[in-house]
Amino acid sequence: MERDYYKILGVSKDASPDEIKAAYRKLARKHHPDMNPDNKGEAEEKFKEISEAYDALIDPQKKAAYDRFGPEGVSQRYGPGGFDTGDFVRMHQTDLGDLFSEIFGGGFGDLFGGGSIFDEFFGGGTTRTRGRYIIRGRDIKVRILLTLKEIYSGVEKTIRVRRNERCKVCDGKGGKGLKSCPVCNGQGRIRQTQRTVFGQFSNISTCPNCGGTGRVIEEPCFSCNGTGVIKKTATIKVKIPPGVQNGNYLSLRNQGNAGEHGGPAGDLIVVIEEKPDPVFTRRGDNIYVRAPIQYPVAVLGGKIKVKTLSGDVILKIPPGTQSTQMFKLRGRGMPSLGGYGRGDQLVEVYIDVPKHPSKETKEVIEKLSKVL
Ligand SMILES: [Zn+2]
Ligand SMILES: [Zn+2]
Structure with a gap:
């Protein structure tokens, strides 16, 4: 067995706990016996090796002992007697529980029909339910990009998803007839001996x-x-209600992957992403725009045309309006999600200064500068 824990996990000596964890998870997923049905024996060995290295490196104290004394340092300091088995078991349950959720998309209980496999693996559990070998299908997450106008009025979108669907030939059962499992001789459980530094x-x-x-x-x-x-590949219509925001999501029950061996389907999760708009800026349910006004309109007052999400509207500018002054178009913002009320549109005006004034304009402005 390879004894260089850093080499086993493929990390450097100064790897952070997060890096160690990431390396471990990646390898554990790759070498987990369940993921290598054709090469179980070798996968199990490898899996144990990875677990051993991870155990030693993830704990700062054990890591320090290993760095100083090698594998013997770890087993000496944390071997039987000085070692708290409880911690070991808990640690594995947490980490591998997460790992399994990732691989199988949650439904740990579904997969093994009751108690976690790790309760048994580490001798923690005493009760065991005979499980059904069914796996809940994984959720599918898709992002959907919407313009503010689409969000304003609500929209129906068609999305395509690649997903597992129930096999029609066997109606999801996976085949016909049952025979005794050759791996466990029909016992449903197997004895495993795990050698660790502990x-x-x-x-x-x-x-x-x-x-x-x-x-x-x-x-x-x-x-x-x-x-x-x-x-x-499935084509699915999704109805988006008005007023959704960046990061909101819709859960379409049972529209994710079908479960293996007739297991329940996962969900399809549609995450809303807002496409930035060149004209409108959204803050909550309010919409902000900037609108140019001519100098004479600012001084004398007048009317300007302003874009809103529901079309152009006329905004009255009072005499003596200053640059950056704000006007409110009440109720012209986003509808609130759920249908109660609407935000406002806020219009910030600025004086439109011509960059290349005509000769005529220049003359008038010069005249104006004399009277100001
Ligand atoms: Zn089938
Ligand atoms: Zn079996």
Whole structure:
């Protein structure tokens, strides 16, 4: 067994805990026995090796001991006697729990039918439910880019998603008939011996091949290879209500990936993204615009045309208006999500100064400068 923990995880000696964690998660996902059904034995060895390295490096004290004394330093200081098994178990449950949620899209309980596999793996749990080998489908997250005008009026969008759908050939069951699982001899659990720097652990764990049922499908479906799901591109219409904001999301129940072996489907999560607008700026339900006014209008008063999300409106400018003065167009902002009221539009005016005035304009301005 490779004993250079840094090499095992592929991190440098000064790697931060986050880097160590990221490296570990990546490798654990790659080498987890469940993810390597064709090469289980080797994957298990590798997985243990990675776990051992991670255990030693993630804890600052153990890391320091390892840096100083090598693997022996870690087992000496934290070996049987000085080592708190509780921590070890908790640590793994948390980390691997997260990991599994990522791989299988949550539904840890669904997958193994009750108690977490790690309760058994580490000897923590005593009760075990015979599980159904079903997996909840993963949620799918899509972003949808909307203009302010679309958000203003509400819009129906058509999106395409690549997702797992229930196999029609086997109706999601994955095949026909059941036989005793060859991996666990129909027991649903397997004994595993894990050697770690903390000693040797012997554990009973749920059989990953049958998910603890002790049975596997006898004739796997040819169409879905026994998974019960098939990848397809679906076209889905999504109705977006008026007034949504950047980061709001809609959850479309059961529109995500279908679950394997007839498991429940995940959700389709549509995340709203607001497209920046060249004219309008949104703050909450209020809309801000800047509008130019001519000098004579500022002095004498007048009317200007202002763009709003619902079309142009006429804004009255009183005499003596100053640059950067704000005007409010009440109720011309965004509708509030949920339908109660609307924001306002705020118009900031500025004096439009000609960059290249005509000869005539220049003459008039010169005359004006004499009387001011
Ligand atoms: Zn099928
Ligand atoms: Zn089995």
